Amino acid sequence: MIKLQNIEKFFGDHRVLDSVDLALEQGHVTALIGPSGSGKSTLLRCVNLLEMPEAGTLELGDQRLEFSRTQKPSREAVLAIRRRTGMVFQNFQLFPHRTVIENVMEGLITVQKWDRERARVRAHELLTKVGIAHKADAWPSTLSGGQQQRVAIARALAPSPEVLLCDEPTSALDPGLAAEVVEVLRNLAKEGMTMLMATHDLRLAASIARDVVFLNNGSVLEAGSARDIFTRPKKAETANFVSTLTQTLPEEWDD
Amino acid sequence: MPAWLQLMGTSLWPLLYAGLVFTVPLTIISFVLGLALAFIVALIRLFGPAWSVSIVRFYVWLIRGSPLLVQLFVIFYGLPNVGIVLDPLTAAIIGFSLNVGAYNSEVIRGVIESIPKGQWEAAYSIGMTRGQALRRAILPQAARVALPPLSNSFIALVKDTSLAAVLTVPEIFQAAQRIASVTYEPLILYTEAALIYLVFSSVLSSAQVRLERRFGRHALFTSVS
Numbered sequence: 001m002i003k004l005q006n007i008e009k010f011f012g013d014h015r016v017l018d019s020v021d022l023a024l025e026q027g028h029v030t031a032l033i034g035p036s037g038s039g040k041s042t043l044l045r046c047v048n049l050l051e052m053p054e055a056g057t058l059e060l061g062d063q064r065l066e067f068s069r070t071q072k073p074s075r076e077a078v079l080a081i082r083r084r085t086g087m088v089f090q091n092f093q094l095f096p097h098r099t100v101i102e103n104v105m106e107g108l109i110t111v112q113k114w115d116r117e118r119a120r121v122r123a124h125e126l127l128t129k130v131g132i133a134h135k136a137d138a139w140p141s142t143l144s145g146g147q148q149q150r151v152a153i154a155r156a157l158a159p160s161p162e163v164l165l166c167d168e169p170t171s172a173l174d175p176g177l178a179a180e181v182v183e184v185l186r187n188l189a190k191e192g193m194t195m196l197m198a199t200h201d202l203r204l205a206a207s208i209a210r211d212v213v214f215l216n217n218g219s220v221l222e223a224g225s226a227r228d229i230f231t232r233p234k235k236a237e238t239a240n241f242v243s244t245l246t247q248t249l250p251e252e253w254d255d
Numbered sequence: 256m257p258a259w260l261q262l263m264g265t266s267l268w269p270l271l272y273a274g275l276v277f278t279v280p281l282t283i284i285s286f287v288l289g290l291a292l293a294f295i296v297a298l299i300r301l302f303g304p305a306w307s308v309s310i311v312r313f314y315v316w317l318i319r320g321s322p323l324l325v326q327l328f329v330i331f332y333g334l335p336n337v338g339i340v341l342d343p344l345t346a347a348i349i350g351f352s353l354n355v356g357a358y359n360s361e362v363i364r365g366v367i368e369s370i371p372k373g374q375w376e377a378a379y380s381i382g383m384t385r386g387q388a389l390r391r392a393i394l395p396q397a398a399r400v401a402l403p404p405l406s407n408s409f410i411a412l413v414k415d416t417s418l419a420a421v422l423t424v425p426e427i428f429q430a431a432q433r434i435a436s437v438t439y440e441p442l443i444l445y446t447e448a449a450l451i452y453l454v455f456s457s458v459l460s461s462a463q464v465r466l467e468r469r470f471g472r473h474a475l476f477t478s479v480s
Contacts, residue, residue: 048379048380050376050379079384082379082380082381082382085380086380086381087376087377087380089373089377089380091373093371093373093374093376093377094377095374095377095378095396096396097396097399106381106391106392107381107382107383110383110387110391111381111382111383112382155381156380158381159381159382165380
């Protein structure tokens with residue numbers, strides 16, 4: 001349902017993405033893994049055009065965009081893509097001047113032009129779904145990181161996106177708070193939400209993702225099912241990278 | 256009652272009248288127009304095409320780099336030479352608005368730039384246009400940060416309006432000059448004028464505190480990065 005082909009992206013002279021292909025299946029969770037600087041966040045941000053690729057194509061359902069250095073896609077095309085995608089950020093990025101429920105209502109009111117009452121009902125449903133309806137009228141700054149991230153997920157889901165993009169959704173959280181966010185994401189995956197997730201957290205990737213893409217130096221080194229990538233990686237770099245997942249305890253503790 | 260107090264008492268009403276009829280409207284009109292100008296200039300500096308950025312930078316450079324008093328003289332006494340004759344109050348409003356616009360455009364640009372980039376991205380990610388992101392996500396946060404420096408500028412303007420006296424606008428200071436010139440009591444009259452300015456700016460300062468409190472309902476939000 002989402003297809004990126006030959007995506008190129010430069011920051012100055014540095015090639016961040018080098019002819020990257022990526023295909024997301026409807027209803028699958030795909031994890032982008034790889035070392036820092038491998039381009040996984042950039043690739044994720046190319047899907048909703050927070051980063052504009054310099055070459056390649058993006059297909060989302062029936063919409064197709066072609067990128068070139070000289071011509072940017074039209075404003076309407078960019079907005080259309082963003083209205084079909086939702087995004088969750090590493091640092092939550094809730095609107096601090098709006099209450100929890102207003103954060104979730106914001107896209108519905110401003111972008112989708114819903115009336116306030118209808119938006120409030122929808123926002124309340126979503127807050128219930130992420131388990132935080134009791135904080136509906138709180139200011140974001142009074143919530144824990146895990147709570148804020150759950151509100152951010154509700155905000156991203158409000159306009160019913162076709163795909164949810166998660167950029168390091170648990171990296172700013174301690175393990176306990178990360179767990180409550182993982183739980184929410186896992187439930188979404190079970191419901192068949194299509195998701196693309198850039199993460200350092202191999203446990204998160206292994207527990208939720210069905211497909212895994214391993215990026216290294218801006219290109220896709222290996223892609224496949226989560227099970228294959230984590231248990232039978234084909235490339236040495238992949239094997240080396242995922243080994244940190246299984247070998248986390250000191251060897252001398254093995255007995 | 257000592258004579259000086261009596262003089263202050265009899266001149267109080269003319270000075271207050273000058274304040275209410277000239278100083279206050281002059282301040283408010285100039286500030287509102289200046290702020291609108293400042294906002295437009297800030298947006299051009301942030302998002303405008305290169306040629307427009309050069310124009311507004313030139314404007315800010317020109318106004319900030321030359322004395323307000325000289326600017327007022329150019330507008331009121333100089334422009335008639337090229338056929339532009341303005342009445343004193345209009346000339347003063349133009350001069351003060353241009354000043355408020357130049358200084359505060361930098362304030363507004365600064366506070367907009369101080370809002371983290373992630374807030375723009377969050378707004379874009381739910382499908383907002385740049386205008387919607389600015390209006391709904393960025394400006395409400397920027398406004399709170401801008402309030403103290405903008406209040407500074409407003410209070411400075413109240414006092415700067417005394418310069419309009421030299422354009423023959425009959426505001427507080429000019430009224431004091433007029434009375435001083437017939438009573439030969441400059442110390443008493445100018446002190447009284449200073450006190451009236453002090454009262455006006457104190458009222459404004461307390462209004463600022465109230466405004467900040469209102470904007471600060473979610474004061475805790477500043478602790479979120």
